[in-house]
Amino acid sequence: MMKKGPFDLVLLGPPGAGKGTQAAYLAKAYGLLHISTGDMLRQAVKDGGVTGLEVKRYMEAGELVPDDIVTKSVVERMGKPDASSGVMLDGYPRNSAQAGTLDESLSEEGRELATVLYFNTPEEVVIQRLSGRRVCKQCGKNYHVTNMPSAKEGVCDICGGELIQRKDDNIDTIKNRLNVYKDNTADLISYYRKKGKLMEVDGGLPAGELFEQIDALFKREGLI
Numbered sequence: 001m002m003k004k005g006p007f008d009l010v011l012l013g014p015p016g017a018g019k020g021t022q023a024a025y026l027a028k029a030y031g032l033l034h035i036s037t038g039d040m041l042r043q044a045v046k047d048g049g050v051t052g053l054e055v056k057r058y059m060e061a062g063e064l065v066p067d068d069i070v071t072k073s074v075v076e077r078m079g080k081p082d083a084s085s086g087v088m089l090d091g092y093p094r095n096s097a098q099a100g101t102l103d104e105s106l107s108e109e110g111r112e113l114a115t116v117l118y119f120n121t122p123e124e125v126v127i128q129r130l131s132g133r134r135v136c137k138q139c140g141k142n143y144h145v146t147n148m149p150s151a152k153e154g155v156c157d158i159c160g161g162e163l164i165q166r167k168d169d170n171i172d173t174i175k176n177r178l179n180v181y182k183d184n185t186a187d188l189i190s191y192y193r194k195k196g197k198l199m200e201v202d203g204g205l206p207a208g209e210l211f212e213q214i215d216a217l218f219k220r221e222g223l224i
């Protein structure tokens with residue numbers, strides 16, 4: 001059971017920290033709405049059009065997509081009725097401009113972030129996870145060749161779709177994404193810490209253990 005009123009949460013950490021995996025657990029356990037900007041942007045690429053083509057270039061290079069494009073989609077998504085009881089933002093904000101926009105749009109609605117969950121994760125873990133990640137082409141479920149394999153190699157357990165490697169999960173792009181994270185996103189750790197919003201967890205833990213840690217933390221802090 002969630003506390004009364006909207007429960008808005010940010011999942012912060014480098015790519016490969018396990019934010020998406022934990023978001024799926026949290027969505028299931030607490031009914032929180034998972035908003036992943038990466039997923040939204042990948043959908044925009046699939047949909048095509050001028051925006052899709054522009055977004056594709058940035059994503060394949062591991063660069064940040066321009067703020068105006070990302071922010072517009074996030075704000076629109078958060079304005080939908082199913083977001084009124086709270087959202088779990090995965091991959092947003094990714095720089096201080098986005099963090100400022102998020103604060104403003106929440107406060108316009110009389111809302112405030114309940115907490116920011118920071119996944120502190122060693123770089124070697126992140127590289128190992130991203131380079132072994134496989135994704136279902138059809139339903140988007142994530143796997144890992146050794147940490148979280150599908151029952152049948154190359155086939156999604158859920159929908160039978162084909163498992164593929166994301167174009168940005170190659171070693172050169174992974175390294176660039178980590179640099180982009182250090183240059184743009186890592187500053188948000190101190191930004192939210194100063195606001196008293198930061199809760200740190202160990203992103204290096206296996207997924208099940210990490211969920212138990214998060215669940216215990218939420219209960220201890222009276223968030224759920």
Ligand code: AMP
Nearest residue numbers: 037038058059063064065070091092094
């Ligand atoms: P992710 O799935 O979170 O690893 O995101 C994949 C890619 O989508 C990133 O490398 C960026 O190119 C883009 N992206 C996702 N979220 C954002 C954001 N908040 N701002 C800018 N670009 C983003």
